[in-house]
Amino acid sequence: MHSEARPPLALTLGAVLGLLFLHLPILLIFLYAFTTEDRSYQFPPPDLTTKWFGVAWNRADIWPPLYLSLRVAAISSGLALVLGTLCAAAMARARFFGRDTISLLVVLPIALPGIITGMSLRSAFAIADIPFSTWTIVLGHATFCVVIVYNNAVARFRRLGASMLEASADLGANSFQTFRHVILPNLGSALLAGGMLAFALSFDEVIVTTFTAGQQSTLPIWMLNELVRPRQRPVTNVVAIVVFSATFLPILAAYYLTRSGEETAGGGK
Amino acid sequence: MxxxxxxxxxxxxxxxxxxxxxxxxxxxxxxxxxxxxxxxxxxxxxxxxxxxxxxxxxxxxxxxxxxxxxxxxxxxxxxxxxxxxxxxxxxxxxxxxxxxxxxxxxxxxxxxxxxxxxxxxxxxxxxxxxxxxxxxxxxxxxxxxxxxxxxxxxxxxxxxxxxxxxxxxxxxxxxxxxxxxxxxxxxxxxxxxxxxxxxxxxxxxxxxxxxxxxxxxxxxxxxxxxxxxxxADFVGSSNVLPPDLTRSFGGPRLWASLRPESIRFTGASDPKAKGRVTALRYLGSGTRVALETGGQEIAVLVPAGAPVPDIGEVSGLTWDPAALHLMEDA
Known part of the structure; x- marks a missing residue:
């Protein structure tokens, strides 16, 4: 059959090269976590070892940034879950003047370059005389985390339809019961996916963090510093593997959770 | 109650x-x-x-x-x-x-x-x-x-x-x-x-x-x-008669409805109205005959078995006076 004809060789080759170009560097980062040589990235690695995992484990300067990153990601995605869901609920059900404008304003931070968000937040903190803390980083991250959750939730709300909520009220449920028995079960996987995406994005965010962290360093910022002044280089690669797992796995899970709905929004930030 | x-x-x-x-x-x-x-x-x-x-x-x-x-x-x-x-x-x-x-x-x-x-x-x-x-x-x-x-x-x-x-x-x-x-x-x-x-x-x-x-x-x-x-228009398929037609059908000058099944063909010499057959529609349970009278189209429902006039034929029409139902202009 014609439709099953093989694509031209050049196209296949192009696709393979493209994929290699995208993914080989990641594999190289994994590879150098195992090299025995710690001063320069020599290829091929002279020998392979797992000792850097032990070294990384014992390096005291890795743990505080890791904790900070986890804490910031957890709080920002938690905050985003609450605010994003409430916002989506309001947008999906209400019709009021300026609704489209507000919807645009909610989504805008994800389209705004991080450097703009970071600069504006930093000057706002300076003007308001707010000292840098975990919370200033959380605020910065929440700007885009809320969007991710909002986009996921609003798509699901639209599918839920108004009459189902009315049916629940009609049968005697109060708003809390409707939320608990009708909205949440239908929204659940979208929220979980949105929350995990938000967590992953927050965990590896660098630009906004640079402006809102002050002297604190999150794990990605620690890595950036480490690359500039090399000391036990493979340790950075070990940390890279950790960051990779902490962000890639939730995104993958989010993809599978919402695959049927085709609504994993915001995966492109 | x-x-x-x-x-x-x-x-x-x-x-x-x-x-x-x-x-x-x-x-x-x-x-x-x-x-x-x-x-x-x-x-x-x-x-x-x-x-x-x-x-x-x-x-x-x-x-x-x-x-x-x-x-x-x-x-x-x-x-x-x-x-x-x-x-x-x-x-x-x-x-x-x-x-x-x-x-x-x-x-x-x-x-x-x-x-x-x-x-x-x-x-x-x-x-x-x-x-x-x-x-x-x-x-x-x-x-x-x-x-x-x-x-x-x-x-x-x-x-x-x-x-x-x-x-x-x-x-x-x-x-x-x-x-x-x-x-x-x-x-x-x-x-x-x-x-x-x-x-x-x-x-x-x-x-x-x-x-x-x-x-x-x-x-x-x-x-x-x-x-x-x-x-009358929305419920069913009644004939809605404007005031002038109602008048010529023997009623007052008001809007009226006259159901197609209430009208019969008659061979009498002084029918209540006369109409020229313009279309026939066979419905199984009867035939719906469209007639032109006084510049207006009206429908007559002939039950199955009763004689049906031909297209172009001018027929006399009659009905029970009570069937002419007067109504508001709204």
């Missing part, structure tokens, strides 16, 4: 649109009441005013004598069968039906037993474990019906209940709904744009036009004695 539902001068405005405009209405307890009208005539808004999803802009609504002013939908003894059924997709059929009992805190075993009883009432025994997505349209509607009945409402509202079903199923459901209503003895209020449905199922019909009620009455009142031009 208190009315099940009463509207006192109820209006509902959306911006400048008067969806419902100064409606007065009383629906008797235990009746099967139809709200009939074209889309946008205000019938669905009236239904939502009863269920509580809309609030009147002015006027008041009483259900069994109790003012519904500040009563939210979840505290009204009224349940709704939604047009799109609105079943909960994440619950099986039994949990859907038992939902009203669950939110009231009825324990699981009791509410499941009750749900099974209702499923059997709507002839869906053994469907409890299925998900709504695994059911046909007709079955989903029965589930929606069972779910709306689980709280034993005193008034059941049905929004275009048969709209999404195919013709055969629709006719079967008409009989079933009617039988169910008689058996339960509760008040059914249903909204439809299908005059056949309204006439065949309801005890009383309210015909809506532009947010107002044009006429309330029994199906035969509405069909045989339409109050206004709009009702």
């Amino acid at each position: 208190t009315a099940a539902v009463e509207f006192h001068n109820v209006s509902r405005h959306f911006g400048t649109v008067r969806a419902v405009d100064r409606v007065d209405l009383a629906i008797d307890e235990g009746s099967f009441f139809a709200m009939l009208g074209p889309s946008g005539s205000g019938k669905t808004t009236c239904l939502r005013l009863i269920s509580g999803f809309e609030k009147p802009t002015t006027g008041s609504i009483r259900i069994f004598g109790e003012d519904m002013g500040d009563v939210p939908p979840n505290r009204r003894h009224v349940n709704t069968v939604f047009q799109d059924y609105a079943l909960f997709p994440h619950m099986n059929v039994r949990d859907n039906v038992a939902y009203g009992l669950m939110v009231k805190g009825v324990e699981r075993r009791t509410r499941h037993e009750r749900a099974e009883e209702l499923l059997s009432l709507v002839k869906l025994d053994g469907f409890g474990e299925r998900k709504p997505a695994q059911l046909s349209g007709g079955q989903r509607q029965r589930v929606a019906l069972a779910r709306a009945l689980v709280n034993e409402p005193r008034v059941l509202l049905l929004d275009e209940p048969l709209g999404a079903l195919d013709l055969k199923l629709r006719e079967a459901m008409q009989d079933e709904l009617k039988a169910l209503q008689r058996r339960l003895g509760i008040t059914f209020v249903f909204v439809t744009h299908d005059q056949g449905e309204a006439l065949s199922m309801a005890d009383r019909v309210a015909v809506f036009n532009d947010g107002r009620i044009a006429q309330v009455g029994t199906p035969s009142d509405v069909y045989d004695r339409p109050a206004t031009r709009f009702v």
